[in-house]
Amino acid sequence: MALEMGRVGIERVEGWGMSVGSVARVIRPENLDQLRAVLAEARKAGVTLAPRGTGCSYGDASTTEQGWCLDLTHMNRVLSFDESTGDADLEGGATIRQLWRRSLPSGYWPKVVSGTMFPTVGGAAGMNIHGKNNFKVGTFGDNLLEIDLLLANGDLLTCSREQNAELFHGAIGGFGMLGIITRVKTRTQRVYSGxxxxxxxxxxxxxxxxxxxxxxxxxxxxxxxxxxxxxxxxxxxxxxxxxxxxxxxxxxxxxxxxxxxxxxxxxxxxxxxxxxxxxxxxxxxxxxxxxxxxxxxxxxxxxxxxxxxxxxxxxxxxxxxxxxxxxxxxxxARQAGEGLIQYQAFLPSETALDGFLALLAEGQASGHVPYLGVLKRHRPDPFLMTHALDGWSLAMDLKVTAKNRAHLWQTCARFSQICLNAGGRFYFAKDQVISPSVARASFGARRIAAFRELKAQADPQGLFSTDLWRRVFEQDPDQRSHGPWPGQA
Ligand SMILES: Cc1cc2nc3c(=O)[nH]c(=O)nc-3n(C[C@H](O)[C@H](O)[C@H](O)COP(=O)(O)OP(=O)(O)OC[C@H]3O[C@@H](n4cnc5c(N)ncnc54)[C@H](O)[C@@H]3O)c2cc1C
Known part of the structure; x- marks a missing residue:
């Protein structure tokens, strides 16, 4: 069975910031048949699957304390590149690095890249990543022409703005919870210099x-x-x-x-x-x-x-x-469990300046001064669970130690209150701290209900699940508004 599903191992699987992770069974299918076999085997065994690219999300978006980790990095071929249009077709496990290395010699650069070249295009679509040009060209999803989405039952659907449009707008930025993105077709930018x-x-x-x-x-x-x-x-x-x-x-x-x-x-x-x-x-x-x-x-x-x-x-x-x-x-990091988290707050234009100043002051007052701060300008997009808005983001890298962890989480709870008061949004690629009630207040109960409804249709048995999904969307409803903040006594 192991051969039919691809490579299988028991490994420690961490968020990129290293402050969250656990030992999991990791399965690496190498083609669509093996991927379908993994889905069938997981359904049979009654375990969940956590889709994972290169694990560049800072927090728990592709880690899993339960079930199996589905590592998609071995399905990583660049399928085609059209030299006349700059359109690229890639398997979901191909990286942004592979994309630009294929496109640049022909005079094209990816429309949207993150601050690192190592994410997979499936992971980039799963989080709907943005670049330093979000204000101008939108997100990764805005520049996708179509994706292939493998549903929990093994059906493979091509999704675009015209075809299966609801799934297209839900799966992009849907943090792997609606299905596996096995192929993306994206446009690239014509450039006349390197x-x-x-x-x-x-x-x-x-x-x-x-x-x-x-x-x-x-x-x-x-x-x-x-x-x-x-x-x-x-x-x-x-x-x-x-x-x-x-x-x-x-x-x-x-x-x-x-x-x-x-x-x-x-x-x-x-x-x-x-x-x-x-x-x-x-x-x-x-x-x-x-x-x-x-x-x-x-x-x-x-x-x-x-x-x-x-x-x-x-x-x-x-x-x-x-x-x-x-x-x-x-x-x-000096020992296991230490590392960093990134807190990226997205605030509308009207409240951004005061909100960010309040966040910086709160960090300083609480003794958690971020070691790196990055400001970007954003614009809205049509994806269901999007983080982007007509406004700005401030990303802050915060050190996590065994000693400061509980206190840092309390500080982040105050950050979240500042963001909510300012009408802000959060970004699951960076998050490790928000609670279900914060997510609901930020994204809105209707948007979250619509996403749950889409998941119920695409993945009725809840085959796809990650630590992020369980932390933010699956907690006991009574815990959502009144439960203790992680790390609090
Ligand atoms: C140094 C650094 C800089 C960064 N800079 C930026 C930045 O500028 N802008 C930005 O937006 N982000 C940035 N990021 C975050 C990063 O781009 C995202 O977290 C991205 O999603 C990582 O892709 P991945 O392949 O590593 O996927 P993972 O982190 O492994 O997974 C991301 C999510 O997608 C899901 N997923 C993965 N593969 C698939 C698939 N094939 N099908 C369906 N779902 C899938 C996972 O379940 C998970 O929810 C940065 C990260 C780092 C470490």
């Missing part, structure tokens, strides 16, 4: 950064703000805004060279330290004092970058900055 033009704009506070970003939304291709999370008072939310643009046709004197894959490769060392070792150096600074220092140095470096004006950076270098330092997350 570089983008970039400039940094140093900002004294959050209001200044948001104003500067807003003024650029009609002309910039990418906008992202780094925030010094230690800035307080009149310096709260100070940081560096990056404005990046595609090069027009003819602007790059040697596109043949910049479109080469080697041009995109990230440097092997930073200031003489081999890339693979940098996380060890970062670990020395992974405490409040060290991070205050790093943020301060970055703020000064940002002012200098601001004076430099426009310069060029490869697409890979600009978009995947975090991949420059392999394994940087290990700087956060």
């Amino acid at each position: 570089d983008v033009r970039v400039r940094g704009i140093s900002c004294h506070d959050l209001g200044e950064m948001m104003e500067a970003m807003q003024e650029l939304v009609d002309v910039a291709d990418y906008l992202v703000g780094w925030i010094d999370t230690f800035g307080a008072g009149s310096a709260a939310g100070r940081g560096l805004l990056h404005d990046a643009r595609y090069l027009a046709e003819g602007e790059d004197s040697d596109p043949g060279k910049t479109l080469c894959l080697e041009h995109q490769d990230l440097a092997d060392s930073v200031m003489g330290v081999p890339k693979a070792e940098i996380w060890r150096v970062l670990r020395l600074f992974n405490h409040d004092l060290g991070m205050r220092l790093i943020n301060g140095v970055k703020q000064v470096a940002g002012r200098m970058e601001s004076m430099r004006g426009w310069h060029r950076q490869s697409h890979g270098g600009f978009n995947f900055l975090l991949d420059y330092v392999p394994d940087w997350k290990y700087a956060y």
